[in-house]
Every structure is written in structure tokens, then in C-alpha cells.
Amino acid sequence: MxxxxxxxxxxxxxxxxxxxxxxxxxxxxxxxxxxxxxxxxxxxxxxxxxxxxxxxxxxxxxxxxxxxxxxxxxxxxxxxxxxxxxxxxxxxxxxxxxxxxxxxxxxxxxxxxxxxxxxxxxxxxxxxxxxxxxxxxxxxxxxxxxxxxxxxxxxxxxxxxxxxxxxxxxxxxxxxxxxxxxxxxxxxxxxxHEVLPFPARDHRQLERVVRDAFNQRRKTLRNTLKGLLDAQAIEAAGVDGSLRPEQLDLAAFVRLADKLCEQTSTA
Missing domain, CATH: 3.40.50.150 (Vaccinia Virus protein VP39)
Known part of the structure; x- marks a missing residue:
């Protein structure tokens, strides 16, 4: 003891x-x-x-x-x-x-x-x-x-x-x-993972997109991501902007984050 x-x-x-x-x-x-x-x-x-x-x-x-x-x-x-x-x-x-x-x-x-x-x-x-x-x-x-x-x-x-x-x-x-x-x-x-299944161009941008998307999880992506991506950019990432964030898989969030990287690099 x-x-x-x-x-x-x-x-x-x-x-x-x-x-x-x-x-x-x-x-x-x-x-x-x-x-x-x-x-x-x-x-x-x-x-x-x-x-x-x-x-x-x-x-x-x-x-x-x-x-x-x-x-x-x-x-x-x-x-x-x-x-x-x-x-x-x-x-x-x-x-x-x-x-x-x-x-x-x-x-x-x-x-x-x-x-x-x-x-x-x-x-x-x-x-x-x-x-x-x-x-x-x-x-x-x-x-x-x-x-x-x-x-x-x-x-x-x-x-x-x-x-x-x-x-x-x-x-x-x-x-x-x-x-x-x-x-x-x-x-x-x-x-x-030894090899990421869905590697993002910048995981910090992925964190940003996910955080903003789920800040108001009952709203559509078009509304909740409007400070980062407009409706056209969301569609260009192959994502339906009328969906709620909980309906998207990891791969879709990575596409949105990569689209944000693309926008910020050309801005």
C-alpha cells in the first residue's frame, strides 16, 4: 500500500x-x-x-x-x-x-x-x-x-x-x-494514414471550410460558406450548394478546400 x-x-x-x-x-x-x-x-x-x-x-x-x-x-x-x-x-x-x-x-x-x-x-x-x-x-x-x-x-x-x-x-x-x-x-x-486517402492542397483551408460549414449546420452550404465560396465556386467543386454540411463526405469537403486554395492563389 x-x-x-x-x-x-x-x-x-x-x-x-x-x-x-x-x-x-x-x-x-x-x-x-x-x-x-x-x-x-x-x-x-x-x-x-x-x-x-x-x-x-x-x-x-x-x-x-x-x-x-x-x-x-x-x-x-x-x-x-x-x-x-x-x-x-x-x-x-x-x-x-x-x-x-x-x-x-x-x-x-x-x-x-x-x-x-x-x-x-x-x-x-x-x-x-x-x-x-x-x-x-x-x-x-x-x-x-x-x-x-x-x-x-x-x-x-x-x-x-x-x-x-x-x-x-x-x-x-x-x-x-x-x-x-x-x-x-x-x-x-x-x-x-501512411498515405492520406483524400489529400488536401492545404489542410488549414480544409479546417476553415469545415469550421464555417458546421458553424450553422442546419443551413445549406450556399449560406454557411458564403464568406469563403460563392454558389458558382461550390458547384465548380462538384458539390450541390443546396445540401446541408452533414450530407457531404470527406472527399467533397477536400474538393471545396482545394477550390478555396485555387481562389486565394489567383486573387
Whole structure:
């Protein structure tokens, strides 16, 4: 029993995983191996950390909560394949850990309040990352894995699927955590594409188009994109301007973004 005790903190959105069956199932999904380079974000009290280290993989953990640092050091600090970084994962420079393409495997039980910005931060390092396995709020995973035509399809789905293949692995009930959250959770696997299926001329313009399109998702594209593209330009991109944004697939959004690039380069 550790001499250190820690209570989950609301301001960090902490819910600690304790269900052994769920932990084993997550570890089976990740399938870490000796010699791999793993990064765990928000290890908490080390529920997953122990199994990840037991694989023989090299593990870097990033933890913000200063009160958890001594607990993690006491449990794992003497292991040669363990490195601890105290800091905010949203500001962490993952290039410090590797310069090899597709070499990092990222894992985390992510606090719900930072999950979306953290995923976008990691996508900035997508070239370094082989895969990511996250515990997230179930509705966030449903949005990540959504397809066009439904209410879950939006900015998060499109920008993540632009960079990654998304797999909703399984759901996890509140009882697996202490304290139990008020929502269901799910495990998702994100695998960055080695070759983008629909490469945009400029992914920042894609972000702009998608953001503007979904700012007023009930309106037609002709209305919601009028600050960027007129009706003629939308039609020229092979898109029906009378559709709502949720009716378009990723390829159509890339065509719109490329049309915007074309316009700005000739302006």
C-alpha cells in the first residue's frame, strides 16, 4: 500500500480506472510489445501503466497532477523502461520523444474536458504516431467514428478521419471508474494514414471550410460558406450548394478546400 493517497480531482476531470477486466481488455486491444515506444497521457494512479511496462515496451508518461507524481515514482520509478514527464499534454512537444516516422504508440484515459483539443494537438504530430488508443466519453467516440448523413458527423469526425482510420473498439460503463462518471465511456483506436486517402492542397483551408460549414449546420452550404465560396465556386467543386454540411463526405469537403486554395492563389 502506498504511503501516498490521492483523491480524484474534479478540475482535472479525473476518473480512475479500477476494473481489472476492463484494464485487461484495453491492454489486449493495444497489444504492446517489447522494444516499442509507448506514450501514456494521464496515467493517473497507474492502472494501465503496470501492464504497458510489463510488455517490455519503453514507456513515457505525461502527468499534469503534481500530487500523482510521487505515487507514480514510487510504483514505477525504479524500472529502466519508465520515464515520467510532469506537464500538460496539451502543450507537450512529442517530437522530444522520437524523430522516427510512425514510431510512437499513444495511450490514455483522457479527461473529457480536454479530449478534443488534445486529439487535435496529437494530429499535429501524426507523422510520428503509429496508433492511438483512448478511453473517451462514448458520445465523443461515436462522433469520431461517424459517417456522413447523421447528427454525429461534424468537424471532429471529418478532421480526425482526414488524418486517421477510426475504430470504435468497445464501450465501458461508469462502474469501471472511481468515482463513477455520469456518462458511458468507450475505447477508440486511431491509426494515422501512411498515405492520406483524400489529400488536401492545404489542410488549414480544409479546417476553415469545415469550421464555417458546421458553424450553422442546419443551413445549406450556399449560406454557411458564403464568406469563403460563392454558389458558382461550390458547384465548380462538384458539390450541390443546396445540401446541408452533414450530407457531404470527406472527399467533397477536400474538393471545396482545394477550390478555396485555387481562389486565394489567383486573387
Amino acid at each position: 502506498s504511503e501516498y493517497q490521492h483523491r480524484a480531482r474534479k478540475r482535472f476531470g479525473q476518473n480512475f480506472l479500477h476494473d481489472a477486466g476492463v484494464i485487461h481488455r484495453i491492454l489486449r486491444g493495444i497489444h504492446p510489445r517489447e522494444g516499442e515506444r509507448l506514450v501514456e497521457i494521464g496515467p493517473g494512479q497507474g492502472a494501465l501503466t503496470e501492464g504497458l511496462l510489463g510488455s517490455g515496451a519503453r514507456l513515457d508518461v505525461v502527468e499534469l497532477d503534481l500530487d500523482l507524481i510521487p505515487i507514480l515514482r514510487e510504483r514505477f520509478g525504479n524500472l529502466p523502461n519508465f520515464s515520467l514527464h510532469q506537464g500538460d499534454a496539451l502543450k507537450f512537444d512529442f517530437t522530444r520523444l522520437s524523430d522516427q516516422p510512425h514510431s510512437l504508440r499513444v495511450v490514455g484515459n483522457l479527461p473529457y474536458n480536454i479530449s478534443t483539443p488534445l486529439i487535435f494537438h496529437l494530429l499535429d504530430h501524426a507523422g510520428l504516431i503509429r496508433d492511438m488508443h483512448f478511453m473517451l466519453q462514448k458520445e465523443v467516440v461515436e462522433r469520431l467514428a461517424a459517417g456522413p448523413g447523421g447528427g454525429d458527423w461534424g468537424r471532429l469526425s471529418i478532421m480526425v478521419q482526414y488524418h486517421c482510420r477510426v475504430e470504435h473498439l468497445f464501450n465501458v460503463g461508469p462502474g469501471a471508474f472511481n468515482p463513477p462518471p455520469k456518462v458511458d465511456s468507450a475505447i477508440v483506436r486511431l491509426v494515422p
